[in-house]
Amino acid sequence: MPFQSLRAVFLLIVTSVVVLSSMTGRFAYAQGRLSELGAKKATNRESYRRHQTIFAPRDQDIKQISQSPQVPEVLDAEAREALGIPPQLLESDDSWSESEDECLECETFVPLISHKRATANVTWLPGTGDDLGIFSLSLSEALELPRYEGFTITPRFGVHYLDGPVRTDLPARVYDTSVAFRWFNKFNEKWSYELEVAPGVYSDFKNVTTDSLRITGRGLAYYMHSRSKQFVFGVVYIDREDLKLLPAAGMIMWFSEGSRLELIFPKPKFTYRIEKSEARERWLYVAGEFGGGSWAIRRAGTAVDDVVTYNDLRLIGGIETKHTNGMVSQFEIGYVFNRKLEYLSNNGNYDISPTGMIRYQLTF
Numbered sequence: 001m002p003f004q005s006l007r008a009v010f011l012l013i014v015t016s017v018v019v020l021s022s023m024t025g026r027f028a029y030a031q032g033r034l035s036e037l038g039a040k041k042a043t044n045r046e047s048y049r050r051h052q053t054i055f056a057p058r059d060q061d062i063k064q065i066s067q068s069p070q071v072p073e074v075l076d077a078e079a080r081e082a083l084g085i086p087p088q089l090l091e092s093d094d095s096w097s098e099s100e101d102e103c104l105e106c107e108t109f110v111p112l113i114s115h116k117r118a119t120a121n122v123t124w125l126p127g128t129g130d131d132l133g134i135f136s137l138s139l140s141e142a143l144e145l146p147r148y149e150g151f152t153i154t155p156r157f158g159v160h161y162l163d164g165p166v167r168t169d170l171p172a173r174v175y176d177t178s179v180a181f182r183w184f185n186k187f188n189e190k191w192s193y194e195l196e197v198a199p200g201v202y203s204d205f206k207n208v209t210t211d212s213l214r215i216t217g218r219g220l221a222y223y224m225h226s227r228s229k230q231f232v233f234g235v236v237y238i239d240r241e242d243l244k245l246l247p248a249a250g251m252i253m254w255f256s257e258g259s260r261l262e263l264i265f266p267k268p269k270f271t272y273r274i275e276k277s278e279a280r281e282r283w284l285y286v287a288g289e290f291g292g293g294s295w296a297i298r299r300a301g302t303a304v305d306d307v308v309t310y311n312d313l314r315l316i317g318g319i320e321t322k323h324t325n326g327m328v329s330q331f332e333i334g335y336v337f338n339r340k341l342e343y344l345s346n347n348g349n350y351d352i353s354p355t356g357m358i359r360y361q362l363t364f
Contacts, residue, residue, distance in 0.1 A: 112146075112147065113143050116142040118363070120138070121137070123359040126355055132165050134162060135161040143155075158176035165350075167348075168350070178199065178202075178214075179198065192224070194218070196219075197217040199213070199215045214239040228253060229252070231251050232251065234247075234248045236266070239294075250262070259273065267287065268288045271283050282320070288314065291311070310341055313336070314334045316359075317332065317334065318332035318333070330361040331359075
């Protein structure tokens with residue numbers, strides 16, 4: 001009986017030890033797992049803090065910095081317009097700031113051709129008797145090719161109504177028709193260039209031969225020294241019977257935001273702004289101009305085919321109004337001198353007396 005009691009006590013002790021050992025192991029295991037989970041949570045919290053600090057700060061904004069090269073803005077709006085430079089060639093490229101997801105949602109269609117601007121021009125040089133009078137109307141439409149940056153196509157049409165002279169047999173009207181192909185491109189931030197070729201027919205449409213075909217054009221280089229000074233070098237090909245080529249050289253200077261001097265042969269110009277508002281700007285200017293043209297004609301008296309060339313020099317004063325919707329109007333008055341009329345046959349050449357000029361031009 002005592003032996004059985006001792007045995008029962010021993011079994012109770014052994015059982016208690018086994019149970020306690022099992023519980024201790026499970027507790028240690030659970031404690032280890034808790035420690036491990038706590039460490040992982042701490043690590044995740046630290047990573048999340050770092051993630052938040054880099055990408056999503058709540059108390060400050062992170063400014064994204066472009067790593068792509070940027071073209072410095074060396075020309076203001078007036079400079080670009082004076083040089084005829086497409087604005088997109090000088091604007092900074094911000095395409096780096098758009099994510100791929102955003103670009104997938106962007107409008108990807110690029111038209112083959114689009115309207116850039118249209119110009120209508122009316123010019124009157126009064127004249128009677130032997131003083132040749134000319135009333136001219138011209139229209140042009142500049143078309144852009146967005147897929148070919150800097151490339152434009154400009155068809156032009158003009159008609160000149162001739163008043164006199166009685167001493168020679170000019171037709172009543174002569175016409176200008178042409179299509180200009182122009183390309184502007186940049187070498188780098190300082191240098192750019194412009195090329196243009198414009199085949200056309202200049203005739204009274206009675207003498208339409210090889211004599212009526214003229215190909216004009218120009219090749220110019222621009223050096224952008226600073227925001228206040230630009231240089232221009234090149235040639236202008238006018239393809240007239242008496243004169244084929246003119247040099248084009250000079251500089252453009254900005255004295256202030258509202259004044260500009262273009263010392264460029266053959267068209268110098270000084271412009272001064274007199275008004276600026278939210279709706280429009282007004283500019284006064286004085287300019288010089290080399291005018292005239294060559295046309296293949298059929299002489300009214302003899303029905304003989306010939307080519308006539310008219311040349312003049314013009315001193316012009318004008319006012320230009322620029323509207324915020326892109327429309328630009330110009331009204332000019334001028335003094336026209338050194339006027340000459342010459343024929344290819346040299347039959348009927350003479351000098352014409354000076355006259356005045358009134359011109360209105362609308363660009364939209």
